[in-house]
Amino acid sequence: MNEFNVFIGIATYRQGLINPGIAVDNMFGVHGSPVNTTLPNGTILNSTINRTHNPNGGVRIYFGVQFRECIQNNYNLNDNFLATVPNHNSIVIL
Incomplete structure (x- = not known):
């Protein structure tokens, strides 16, 4: 599994999205x-990969309200969390 760090900036905190980064970009579809x-907490969220928003074609994933609420209830703006990519269509937040 490939692990990556997610910085909780304004977009992640307010909009419920992540940009996993180029280190794991090739792990996604x-x-x-x-x-x-x-x-x-074991909840599974379904989303889709967006490769058109970032100019370099890198992955952006929008999760929406449930993810945003999870982030806002468990982290602060400018915190970090770890996640893994076990396969091309899965993320596990540690």
Whole structure:
């Protein structure tokens, strides 16, 4: 599994999205592919990979309200959390 760090900036905190970064970018599928994310409490969120928003084609994943609330209830702005990519369509937040 490939581990990556997520910095909780304004976009992650307020909009419920992440940009995993180029270190794990190749672990994800193509634009529009599904991705399932397991939160620390076991909840699984379904989303899709967006490769059109970032100019370099890097992955951006929008999770929405449930992810945003999880982040806001468990972290502060400017915190970090770790996640892993066990396969091309899954993320596990540690």
